[in-house]
Amino acid sequence: MSVSQGSQTLEQQHFFDVIKGRRSVRSYDPEVKISREELSEILQKATLAPSGANLQPWRFLVIDSQELKQKLLPIAFNQQQVVEASAVIAVLGDLEGYKLAEKIYGQTVEAGYMPAETAKSFVERYTGMFASMPTDAVRQIVATDGGLLSMQLMLVARAKGYDTVPMGGYDKEKFMEAFGISDRYVPIMLIALGKAVKPGHPTTRLPLEDVAFFNEMPKAYENEKKPDCPTESSCQEAPRRSLH
Numbered sequence: 001m002s003v004s005q006g007s008q009t010l011e012q013q014h015f016f017d018v019i020k021g022r023r024s025v026r027s028y029d030p031e032v033k034i035s036r037e038e039l040s041e042i043l044q045k046a047t048l049a050p051s052g053a054n055l056q057p058w059r060f061l062v063i064d065s066q067e068l069k070q071k072l073l074p075i076a077f078n079q080q081q082v083v084e085a086s087a088v089i090a091v092l093g094d095l096e097g098y099k100l101a102e103k104i105y106g107q108t109v110e111a112g113y114m115p116a117e118t119a120k121s122f123v124e125r126y127t128g129m130f131a132s133m134p135t136d137a138v139r140q141i142v143a144t145d146g147g148l149l150s151m152q153l154m155l156v157a158r159a160k161g162y163d164t165v166p167m168g169g170y171d172k173e174k175f176m177e178a179f180g181i182s183d184r185y186v187p188i189m190l191i192a193l194g195k196a197v198k199p200g201h202p203t204t205r206l207p208l209e210d211v212a213f214f215n216e217m218p219k220a221y222e223n224e225k226k227p228d229c230p231t232e233s234s235c236q237e238a239p240r241r242s243l244h
Helices: 003-021 036-046 066-075 097-110 116-132 135-159 172-178
Strands: 058-063 087-094 163-167 185-194
Touching (some): 036 058, 058 066, 058 135, 066 172, 087 135, 097 116, 135 185
Antiparallel strands (some): 087 185, 163 185
16 A cells, blocks of 8 residues: 555544544533634634535624523523533624625636636626525525534544534524524524533434435335325225335
8 A cells, every 4th residue: 555545544544533423412511622722623614515506604692602602501401511611602694695606606716716707707607596585495505504504514523533412403593583693594493512421322323224225215115105195995905015
């Protein structure tokens, strides 16, 4: 094995260790304070995640003030990680993120990654497309992009020796109101970030054959009833499932 191959193997192993080592941690050391410089580095690396048309519609509200974490506590149903973690990062989706398309593609041109004419056509195409798209469709896109970003953020934090927990259990309407966030933004999740005092519980995963299928999905169980079908006779017969 060459030196370069050995180095690649070590990098891969480190990456796999990060993935396996990430746990949802709910008990944090309140004495550990992550500097804003380091928080910014974590966020910057997280923004390398992919997004539709590279429009990067994610936005962060970083809550590291103890007073504001206390304000968030009842909104997050009194989950103690909110006040114990070094920071809580609210991941939001910007429904008008497409308005930065000209800036994004302008940077791409300046970096030498794209001809100016191509960038101009992309700006016109995506600006027109998103401006005319139903709000629910845009909401789904920014939620997908925000989910990709959130997972990347948690892995970056783990690689730097920190712990996280994604939180969907909070009153989103009260959160938006309490922190003065306009309806231009969609709340995606909260992520507590800090240093664990208790490790997250190990968990299991379904076997791959239960979740991954090649070329076609399995058919429904023979006796499975379709949604909203009160009796077997009121629906067409459910297709049979192939067992492997």
